[in-house]
Amino acid sequence: MIKIATAECFTQGKIGRELHALAQSYEGNFGNEHIKNLREYGDFNYNELSVVCSLFIPTIEAMKKVLNVENPPKPKKLIKGIKVYDEAGDKAASKIMARSIKELTDCNIAIGTTAGIGHGAISIITDDCEITTTTDVYADLCENNSEELFQRSENGIEKALEIVLLLLNDDLDKIESFENLEIR
Numbered sequence: 001m002i003k004i005a006t007a008e009c010f011t012q013g014k015i016g017r018e019l020h021a022l023a024q025s026y027e028g029n030f031g032n033e034h035i036k037n038l039r040e041y042g043d044f045n046y047n048e049l050s051v052v053c054s055l056f057i058p059t060i061e062a063m064k065k066v067l068n069v070e071n072p073p074k075p076k077k078l079i080k081g082i083k084v085y086d087e088a089g090d091k092a093a094s095k096i097m098a099r100s101i102k103e104l105t106d107c108n109i110a111i112g113t114t115a116g117i118g119h120g121a122i123s124i125i126t127d128d129c130e131i132t133t134t135t136d137v138y139a140d141l142c143e144n145n146s147e148e149l150f151q152r153s154e155n156g157i158e159k160a161l162e163i164v165l166l167l168l169n170d171d172l173d174k175i176e177s178f179e180n181l182e183i184r
Helices: 014-024 060-065 087-105 146-168 172-176
Strands: 002-008 049-056 077-079 082-084 109-114 121-125 130-133 181-183
Touching (some): 002 014, 014 049, 014 109, 049 087, 087 109, 087 130, 109 146, 121 146, 130 146, 146 172, 172 181
Parallel strands (some): 002 109
Antiparallel strands (some): 109 121, 121 130, 130 181
16 A cells, blocks of 8 residues: 655645545546546556545644644745745745655655745655656745636646656656656
8 A cells, every 4th residue: 555645735735635536436526626547647556545644734833833844944924824935945845844744644655735936846755756846837925816826726736646646657757757847
């Protein structure tokens, strides 16, 4: 069984929800919104997945108290406690969030997401690798433009899910072809 846990900000726990629906073979209204043609990713048996937890972590306080992050990166700004990083800060924070949820849950795959000003960041961490990328959509949380924020969130959900599905199907070549992606 492969266990997955998420600590999400701008994707609001939807990556975890989608993976849970996939793992449980849910269909219809309770099924996947974003995952469609599974066959194009490979033959992985998704019944071998289990989502341990999917957390919505928008605030700096939640990073500290829920994820046990003692010294999170200092945000550029706080909006009602919500952390607002620039893109470099988002990358650093998403890695910290993924590492923390991995340590807390002892999962096999941990996902952290956060986005303030810029393209936002997604980090996917396993025992063997760390993948960090950004969305393809620029938005600024301080401007409160709901449509841009929504588009960035949707793009982040889709990109994270695609990377996880490719990872589960051992298709690192395709993952490495993504733009704005770092693998360690």
